[in-house]
């Protein structure tokens with residue numbers, strides 16, 4: 301029901317988008333001119349340092365910094381990261397104003413995203429304006445309900461194949477297992493590609509790229525990609541490795557090795573108004589965006605879910621019982637998803653406490669108002685689902701892992717942007733239903749057969765581009 305509501309909302313946005321997306325002018329002012337910045341002076345701000353502002357504190361402990369900022373200064377807090385002016389929005393109504401009510405005055409090309417250009421290029425995640433809208437319309441049909449139903453069998457099949465190799469009492473690295481699984485699934489269902497042999501190398505290349513982006517993000521100055529620093533060289537090598545995989549996937553399609561009924565075939569067959577095919581570079585950007593965005597976040601959601609289940613044995617037992625009641629001893633299918641409500645609540649609750657997309661930003665194209673305050677063009681606003689999801693105004697006992705909170709009317713009664721693991725507005729995650737179906741089916745398939753017993757160390761949330769667990773990732777398998 302929620303899915304169809306969101307779908308409806310999506311089409312509404314798309315209609316508005318046609319007229320409005322053209323307002324985005326990528327050549328807008330950035331950062332805001334000095335005179336305009338004084339408009340932000342009225343906002344409360346933690347004490348900063350000369351020149352670098354709040355960057356060192358923000359970079360050292362991002363989550364701690366925003367938690368303290370919201371606690372001490374309220375729902376709209378100004379801070380400065382080097383020369384970049386930023387405003388933290390910590391109330392769902394403020395977030396809604398930006399993401400939902402006036403989305404076309406805001407672009408994603410924040411100081412953060414401009415560091416990831418070499419990886420994602422102008423794919424759906426990073427593109428703007430009319431070109432974004434054009435691409436979104438091409439990609440969206442691959443996420444329609446009938447297509448998702450067809451993908452579900454592969455999701456379960458790949459999970460069963462992976463857990464067949466598991467042995468009772470063996471140790472596994474949960475994140476590595478979930479990453480390989482979701483990577484193979486997304487490559488198969490969207491691009492009909494078999495990437496089993498590439499998982500380790502691509503995973504390492506992606507991690508190198510992400511680590512380098514993390515370093516750039518924490519540096520007060522920007523060093524262009526072309527400067528041959530050791531970090532840039534590592535970054536370029538990692539992008540080259542990913543590019544080689546994309547080239548192979550596209551070449552295999554061209555040679556007709558893959559079936560015609562997948563997203564890549566659709567993208568290759570697409571023609572613009574003048575009958576021209578999608579440029580090679582755009583095709584590359586879309587494929588890499590969907591491959592990376594389409595597996596990392598889901599793998600993280602699953603990893604955090606297994607850790608939470610291991611730490612809450614009562615929930616874990618209920619989950620296994622609920623799966624057995626819904627599916628019996630066989631493997632689940634898409635038709636079982638409506639009966640796997642408890643599994644869905646567990647996944648939702650896990651993404652509340654550990655949202656893989658723990659933060660995202662937008663940059664103002666034109667001067668505007670948010671919460672009645674003047675915001676100059678070029679200002680970055682930050683939204684932290686990490687904060688909103690643990691706000692006692694919206695969630696009772698917010699730090700408690702309690703899947704039952706999703707049982708009743710909670711979702712309908714929440715302000716629209718109080719829970720937003722997939723974002724909101726027209727740039728909402730295109731793969732959100734894909735991700736939910738996949739997570740529910742994977743958790744149900746595994747939980748019916750295995751209990752994942754976590755080691756004594758708890759993984760710590762590390763805010764990279766996504767919320768990655770660091771340390772304490774080893775777990776022991778116990779057959780049910």
Ligand code: HEM
Pocket residue numbers: 408424425426436486589590593594595597598601655656657660661720721722723724726727728729730731732734735
């Ligand atoms: C639990 C899993 C996932 C989470 C938490 C997640 C989260 C998000 C969020 C928060 C955004 C919006 C970011 C913003 O507004 O700045 C987003 C966008 C996006 N996601 Fe996901 N995502 C997940 C799974 C997926 C999957 C499975 C796919 C594809 C197969 C995908 C593809 C994308 C793409 C292409 C965008 C950009 C959409 C646009 O701007 O039009 N995501 N995701």
